[in-house]
Amino acid sequence: EIVLTQSPGTLSLSPGERVTLSCRASQSVNNNYLAWYQQKPGQAPRLLIHDAFSRATGIPDRFSGSGSGTDFSLTISRLEPGDFAVYYCQQYGSSVYTFGQGTKLEIK
Amino acid sequence: QVQLQESGPGLVKPSETLSLTCGVSGYSISSGYWWGWVRQPPGEGLEWIATIHHTGSTYYNPSLKSRVTISVDTSNNQFSLNLTSVTAADTAVFYCARHDGSGYYFDYWGQGTLVTVSS
Numbered sequence: 163e164i165v166l167t168q169s170p171g172t173l174s175l176s177p178g179e180r181v182t183l184s185c186r187a188s189q190s191v192n193n194n195y196l197a198w199y200q201q202k203p204g205q206a207p208r209l210l211i212h213d214a215f216s217r218a219t220g221i222p223d224r225f226s227g228s229g230s231g232t233d234f235s236l237t238i239s240r241l242e243p244g245d246f247a248v249y250y251c252q253q254y255g256s257s258v259y260t261f262g263q264g265t266k267l268e269i270k
Numbered sequence: 271q272v273q274l275q276e277s278g279p280g281l282v283k284p285s286e287t288l289s290l291t292c293g294v295s296g297y298s299i300s301s302g303y304w305w306g307w308v309r310q311p312p313g314e315g316l317e318w319i320a321t322i323h324h325t326g327s328t329y330y331n332p333s334l335k336s337r338v339t340i341s342v343d344t345s346n347n348q349f350s351l352n353l354t355s356v357t358a359a360d361t362a363v364f365y366c367a368r369h370d371g372s373g374y375y376f377d378y379w380g381q382g383t384l385v386t387v388s389s
Binding site for chain 2: 195209252264
């Protein structure tokens with residue numbers, strides 16, 4: 163099973179700032195099959211990025227994904243108030259799908 | 271627009287079986303795609319449980335496989351989850367979701383339903 167470790171656990175930032183979240187895999191993710199989700203309190207996760215860097219339908223270009231192998235990142239170029247949430251990465255390169263433990267973005 | 275809605279008891283007793291159903295609207299399950307279940311204990315992260323294709327092909331998280339059954343009912347456009355011998359550690363919000371066309375990431379999610387295991 164591939165273990166995904168996200169860092170940092172919590173980030174305190176202000177609207178307008180740029181942020182990069184990290185997701186590191188315990189072994190290489192086949193075909194860079196990695197997705198990012200955003201989850202707000204009381205809501206289901208929302209798909210942001212798939213295949214490491216492809217934005218999902220309707221996701222603004224402020225969100226971008228990068229990385230390959232074992233190291234992946236999600237960058238939000240200019241934080242808006244609605245971006246403060248928990249972000250999860252998920253790998254689907256192996257037959258056992260796993261998620262990271264999440265990074266919480268909070269308003270400073 | 272694809273919509274998914276979980277339904278089932280919100281309270282299950284320890285050692286009993288947790289049964290949930292996911293009703294799908296806006297898309298016919300028999301037309302394709304893979305469909306899955308994900309759970310999230312209160313205040314914790316996400317855990318994939320199981321996935322099924324409309325043809326009935328399945329795959330499971332090995333950590334839960336001995337207790338989980340996923341099934342599909344194309345006539346009622348829904349799929350279901352059974353989790354046996356539950357304990358308090360199974361208390362979670364359970365989400366049903368649709369995989370993308372290749373059966374990988376999740377592109378549509380239900381709103382989730384909290385299931386508490388307690389006597």
